[in-house]
Amino acid sequence: MSFIWSLVIFSGLVALVLLGVEGAKLEGLFGIWLPYAAVGIFVGGLIARVVNWGRSPVPFRIPTTCGQQKSLPFIRHARLDNPATGLGAAARVALEVLTFRSLFRNTKAQLTQDRRLVYGSEKYLWAGALAFHWAFLVILVRHYRFFAEPVPVVIGWIQGLDGFFEVGLPVIYATDVVILAALGYLLGRRLADARLRYFSMAADYFPLFLLLGVAGSGVLLRYVWKTDITRVKELAVGLASFRPVLPEGLGAMFYVHLFLVCALLAYFPFSKLTHMAGVFLSPTRNLANSNRARRHINPWNPPIVGHTYAEWEEEFRDKIKAAGIPLDRE
Amino acid sequence: MYDGGKILAGIAIFLGLVLLPVWHNAVVASAPRPEVKTPTHEKHCVDSAAVMRASHMNVLDQWRDAVVREGVRTTVTPTGMTVSMSLTKTCMNCHANKKEFCDACHNYLAVSPTCWECHVEPKGSSS
Numbered sequence: 473m474s475f476i477w478s479l480v481i482f483s484g485l486v487a488l489v490l491l492g493v494e495g496a497k498l499e500g501l502f503g504i505w506l507p508y509a510a511v512g513i514f515v516g517g518l519i520a521r522v523v524n525w526g527r528s529p530v531p532f533r534i535p536t537t538c539g540q541q542k543s544l545p546f547i548r549h550a551r552l553d554n555p556a557t558g559l560g561a562a563a564r565v566a567l568e569v570l571t572f573r574s575l576f577r578n579t580k581a582q583l584t585q586d587r588r589l590v591y592g593s594e595k596y597l598w599a600g601a602l603a604f605h606w607a608f609l610v611i612l613v614r615h616y617r618f619f620a621e622p623v624p625v626v627i628g629w630i631q632g633l634d635g636f637f638e639v640g641l642p643v644i645y646a647t648d649v650v651i652l653a654a655l656g657y658l659l660g661r662r663l664a665d666a667r668l669r670y671f672s673m674a675a676d677y678f679p680l681f682l683l684l685g686v687a688g689s690g691v692l693l694r695y696v697w698k699t700d701i702t703r704v705k706e707l708a709v710g711l712a713s714f715r716p717v718l719p720e721g722l723g724a725m726f727y728v729h730l731f732l733v734c735a736l737l738a739y740f741p742f743s744k745l746t747h748m749a750g751v752f753l754s755p756t757r758n759l760a761n762s763n764r765a766r767r768h769i770n771p772w773n774p775p776i777v778g779h780t781y782a783e784w785e786e787e788f789r790d791k792i793k794a795a796g797i798p799l800d801r802e
Numbered sequence: 803m804y805d806g807g808k809i810l811a812g813i814a815i816f817l818g819l820v821l822l823p824v825w826h827n828a829v830v831a832s833a834p835r836p837e838v839k840t841p842t843h844e845k846h847c848v849d850s851a852a853v854m855r856a857s858h859m860n861v862l863d864q865w866r867d868a869v870v871r872e873g874v875r876t877t878v879t880p881t882g883m884t885v886s887m888s889l890t891k892t893c894m895n896c897h898a899n900k901k902e903f904c905d906a907c908h909n910y911l912a913v914s915p916t917c918w919e920c921h922v923e924p925k926g927s928s929s
């Protein structure tokens with residue numbers, strides 16, 4: 473059901489932009505106003521979420537990560553898994569973000585024939601996720617050629633590497649193949665396994681559809697229903713420099729691509745995709761284990777009102793004296 | 803413990819990266835789209851101008867495959883001309899100035915076709 477609903481909503485979005493551009497001729501809305509609105513929601517929404525997270529205090533370091541903490545000199549310290557310094561923690565976050573280290577430890581539970589529960593290593597999810605994210609990043613960086621003239625030289629190098637195999641004309645980019653294959657796997661994975669299907673929700677399928685839609689329409693735009701890219705660049709540069717112009721004849725396929733990108737951006741801060749910002753704030757990754765080396769004070773502890781012996785003696789002085797017990801201060 | 807400083811630094815980096823095109827265009831204004839000069843002694847290209855702008859590489863691809871793989875060397879274009887399917891002899895005969903025509907567009911989008919490593923680039927200067 474959740475699969476069908478996400479598909480229906482996704483198809484509705486595509487139908488909306490096709491009707492809007494082909495039928496109602498609302499190119500100005502889809503080419504200028506929606507992109508601005510979507511970027512605004514994306515940036516504002518993500519900042520709001522991060523500020524909200526930043527407002528919750530973190531009283532203590534969470535030491536329950538794999539790896540030996542820094543201890544006596546003859547016990548080997550796991551510097552990356554259980555760092556004792558901020559620099560070490562930064563390295564741990566960087567490795568997590570760039571190589572998905574915790575996903576690498578993913579396991580799969582299975583019942584053997586004699587009904588024993590065994591756990592095995594499961595690396596496909598890690599490989600698929602890593603392939604998708606890196607391809608996505610390279611594609612985003614390559615798109616920078618639409619936003620600046622002259623185009624920075626690095627972009628040219630990346631394009632050259634990406635089109636290294638020089639198959640077809642326009643040259644087929646390796647990342648285009650990788651991103652579609654990886655997204656296909658990530659979607660198929662949820663559909664093929666009954667257990668995964670059971671706990672996959674619309675919020676899991678919908679982002680996958682959006683991403684497949686964006687990548688798929690981009691690929692169609694490059695290899696099949698082509699558009700005049702010099703005019704796309706005119707539009708993109710106009711948007712980025714706040715002097716929007718609306719070139720003629722960009723074609724429906726381009727507007728489908730752009731609108732799906734806008735939908736993705738606007739949906740981002742409200743969805744699980746926010747993990748892009750959240751991963752940097754994972755307490756088990758970004759906090760150095762300095763619990764024993766430094767004193768951490770819980771910010772919401774009430775101020776401790778002490779009552780010393782001297783004060784107590786002062787309070788009950790008469791009674792103590794009357795009982796004949798000796799006093800510290802006569 | 804609150805990490806206000808680090809959160810703000812993170813947000814600053816995020817804004818710097820996500821809005822990079824905006825900062826870039828604010829510092830160095832991008833050059834406008836190049837208007838290429840098309841031949842005046844001919845009325846039509848090998849297809850309509852709109853198709854050529856978007857899909858000229860597909861035309862070249864078809865031509866190349868027809869010549870190199872099938873040995874067919876001439877074709878009748880959708881605009882009704884009978885031409886020899888050749889990059890140098892046909893395209894560059896009408897669009898003789900590669901620098902001001904092909905390259906003007908391609909530099910604008912950092913496209914660098916490898917064709918000229920083997921194919922001869924005309925020395926002419928008329929557009």
Ligand code: HEM
Nearest residue numbers: 611614615618645648686687690691693694701704708733
């Ligand atoms: C989330 C952001 C985006 C993603 C993931 C994405 C993805 C893609 C992909 C996979 C392609 C296929 C060709 C290639 O890899 O270069 C493509 C092409 C294209 N995209 Fe995007 N895109 C995004 C944003 C945009 C935006 C904002 C624009 C508007 C300026 C745009 C305009 C285009 C155009 C014009 C093409 C055709 C490129 C060509 O023919 O070489 N894309 N896109």
